[in-house]
Structure formats: C-alpha cells, structure tokens
Amino acid sequence: MTVYTFPRKIYFQRDIIETLADIIQGSEKQLVITDANILKFHGERIKRSLKGRNFKIYSNVNPEPTIESIENAFRDNSLYNPDTIIAIGGGSVMDFAKSMAIKFSYPDKNLRDINPFESLAIKVKLIAIPTTSGTGSDVSFGIVLTDGDRKVALGNYDLVPEISILDSSLTPDSKDIIRSTGIDAFVHSFEALSANTSTILTDALAEKSIDTIYHNLENAMNNDEEAKDLVHISSTMAGLAFSNSGTALAHALGHSFGSTFHVVHGTSVGLFLPYVIEFNSRDERTNEKYMRVGRMLGLENIIDGIKDFYGEIGQPYRVKDLGISADLYYSRIDELVEKAMMDNELAFNPVIAGEDDVKELFSRAYGD
Numbered sequence: 001m002t003v004y005t006f007p008r009k010i011y012f013q014r015d016i017i018e019t020l021a022d023i024i025q026g027s028e029k030q031l032v033i034t035d036a037n038i039l040k041f042h043g044e045r046i047k048r049s050l051k052g053r054n055f056k057i058y059s060n061v062n063p064e065p066t067i068e069s070i071e072n073a074f075r076d077n078s079l080y081n082p083d084t085i086i087a088i089g090g091g092s093v094m095d096f097a098k099s100m101a102i103k104f105s106y107p108d109k110n111l112r113d114i115n116p117f118e119s120l121a122i123k124v125k126l127i128a129i130p131t132t133s134g135t136g137s138d139v140s141f142g143i144v145l146t147d148g149d150r151k152v153a154l155g156n157y158d159l160v161p162e163i164s165i166l167d168s169s170l171t172p173d174s175k176d177i178i179r180s181t182g183i184d185a186f187v188h189s190f191e192a193l194s195a196n197t198s199t200i201l202t203d204a205l206a207e208k209s210i211d212t213i214y215h216n217l218e219n220a221m222n223n224d225e226e227a228k229d230l231v232h233i234s235s236t237m238a239g240l241a242f243s244n245s246g247t248a249l250a251h252a253l254g255h256s257f258g259s260t261f262h263v264v265h266g267t268s269v270g271l272f273l274p275y276v277i278e279f280n281s282r283d284e285r286t287n288e289k290y291m292r293v294g295r296m297l298g299l300e301n302i303i304d305g306i307k308d309f310y311g312e313i314g315q316p317y318r319v320k321d322l323g324i325s326a327d328l329y330y331s332r333i334d335e336l337v338e339k340a341m342m343d344n345e346l347a348f349n350p351v352i353a354g355e356d357d358v359k360e361l362f363s364r365a366y367g368d
C-alpha cells in the first residue's frame with residue numbers, strides 16, 4: 001500500500017498574501033512564526049494583511065534552529081494558545097513552526113521522539129507560506145533540527161501543513177539565492193524520480209517540475225515575474241514528489257560536502273547531480289526514467305545537457321570551480337565519505353552505493 005500526504009489546500013497567486021485574512025477565516029487567534037529578515041522586508045505587509053485579527057508575531061527563528069530555541073520559544077508563548085500557526089519563511093522557519101505545532105499539542109513531548117510511526121493529533125492549523133522557491137517544506141512532513149553538534153531529521157505525516165500559500169512576491173530578488181534554491185528543487189525532482197520508493201504519482205510531479213525549472217530558472221534569476229511564479233510552484237511540486245517518494249544519493253553527498261566546506265545546500269546537492277545520474281544509470285528502471293526526461297527536455301545526453309544548463313545559470317558541477325584546492329579537498333575526502341555513508345537518504349537510492357563508490361563519486365566531482 002502507498003499512502004500519499006498532501007496539504008488540504010494550496011493557494012497560488014502573486015500578492016495573495018494581501019488576502020491572508022480571508023484565507024484564515026474562522027481562526028480566532030494566530031501565531032505568525034518568521035525570522036528577523038522576513039519581518040524587516042515584509043513585516044508591514046504581513047501586519048496589514050492580518051489587520052483586525054488577534055495575532056502575535058514570533059520572529060526570533062535563527063537558521064538551522066536548535067531544539068533548545070524551540071523549547072524556549074514555547075515556554076515564552078505557552079499561554080498564548082493559538083488555533084493557527086502561520087509560518088512565513090524558508091526551511092528553518094517551517095521546521096520551527098512544525099515543532100511549535102507539536103509543542104502546542106503535546107507540551108511535554110520531547111521533540112527528539114517524533115517519528116513517522118505514530119499518529120499525532122495536532123491541535124493548531126498549520127499554514128505554510130514559503131519565501132524561497134526550493135525547500136518544499138511547505139508541503140512536507142519532515143523537520144530538521146540541531147541538537148548540540150548534530151543534526152536530527154525527524155518527521156510525522158500529521159505535520160504536513162494544512163494549507164500552503166504560494167506567493168512569489170515574497171521571494172528574494174538575489175540571483176544567487178534564486179539559483180541555489182531552484183537547483184535544490186531541481187535535484188529534489190531528480191531524486192524523487194530515481195528513489196526506490198518512487199511511484200507513478202511522484203514521477204508525474206517530478207517530471208513536470210524538472211521541465212519547468214529547466215526552462216524557467218534563468219528567467220526567474222532575472223526576476224521575470226511569470227518565471228518566478230512557475231519556479232515557485234515547481235519547487236512545491238518537487239516537494240510533493242520527494243516527500244511522497246524520497247531524496248537520495250545527491251543529497252547524501254551534498255549534505256556531507258556542504259557541511260564540511262560550508263557551501264549552501266542547493267549548490268552542494270546540484271554539484272553532485274550529474275555524477276549521481278551517471279552512477280544510477282546502471283539501474284535499468286532508473287535509466288529509462290532519465291532517458292524519458294532527456295527526451296522531454298530535447299537533450300541527446302542528459303548529463304551533458306544538465307552541465308550545459310548549469311553553465312548557463314552559473315551552477316558549478318566541479319568542486320574545483322568553487323575555489324577549493326585539491327590538497328584541501330583530498331585531505332578531507334575520508335571525512336566526506338564517512339559523513340555521506342551515515343546519511344539516511346542513501347537508503348532511497350536505486351543503486352546501493354558502498355564506501356568505494358562514494359569515494360569515487362567524490363573524486364570525480366573534484367574535476368580534472
């Protein structure tokens with residue numbers, strides 16, 4: 001049996017944030033969770049859109065939120081008792097908001113115990129408004145939190161937001177951010193397509209998302225509004241695809257590389273995608289899917305085609321192009337391999353990747 005989880009509603013329209021009060025009709029008390037940056041750029045708009053409603057804004061979310069910071073935020077707001085949490089931000093804000101939804105429902109729950117095998121009765125309605133086009137966490141059940149010096153990936157199907165609101169007027173104008181987040185969504189789609197848990201439904205979402213991002217990311221980076229809209233909804237389609245399928249080897253390699261050399265997530269996972277496609281092509285079913293995507297994009301060779309696409313938008317596919325010296329890189333390659341081998345995403349890869357394979361992939365990705 002396959003179970004698919006989706007939000008109950010997805011709204012999609014530029015500037016729809018202005019009508020937030022209509023969307024939350026029936027809600028008596030809202031807690032808006034965001035970060036200082038979003039508050040700075042969009043605070044007035046958010047407050048205006050909720051004018052006359054009984055709301056409170058919590059904007060103290062830091063990147064890669066710690067369990068401690070969530071416990072503190074809950075302690076400070078535990079008496080507020082909202083019936084709706086509105087998360088406005090990127091992946092960290094979504095992770096924080098989902099965690100707060102758990103705490104308002106189960107005040108004594110240890111967040112480390114969250115798992116996909118139990119049913120949670122979440123008492124607050126979770127509304128997700130993503131401000132980047134990439135993570136897909138507005139439609140996913142996952143949470144990534146920092147616990148001391150380690151990252152913990154948690155998840156529960158009851159944490160899929162009830163409503164996702166897609167308004168690309170809230171997304172940044174920065175070329176670098178649009179590129180790296182868009183590439184993250186592009187990789188989510190490829191990984192969802194190849195994952196050993198993929199199905200016809202997730203394939204459909206992944207294929208359309210790849211096609212749309214491939215044809216629109218460059219224009220989105222130039223702040224073309226229609227292209228930004230399309231990339232924005234495509235990142236949510238990619239989120240629906242991977243959260244009902246999986247992410248895999250490019251994420252395992254990218255997580256390891258990104259945390260070791262402090263390279264942003266989308267750029268890291270994107271860098272490894274061409275090598276992962278080549279590696280996974282030895283699996284017949286996966287190769288057929290890559291061939292189909294290649295035909296869809298009009299490419300003779302999908303790997304060369306992706307490298308050309310990367311070249312046009314400035315996404316690297318060789319580690320050396322990031323200015324990391326060969327000496328430094330190879331001095332840490334065992335650490336890279338070790339971290340990648342411990343990554344949970346490996347389990348979803350269609351071809352089993354052993355330590356030697358992972359080392360070879362890291363070596364090849366450095367570039368000649």
Ligand SMILES: [Fe+2]
Pocket residue numbers: 184188251265269
């Ligand atoms: Fe990702």
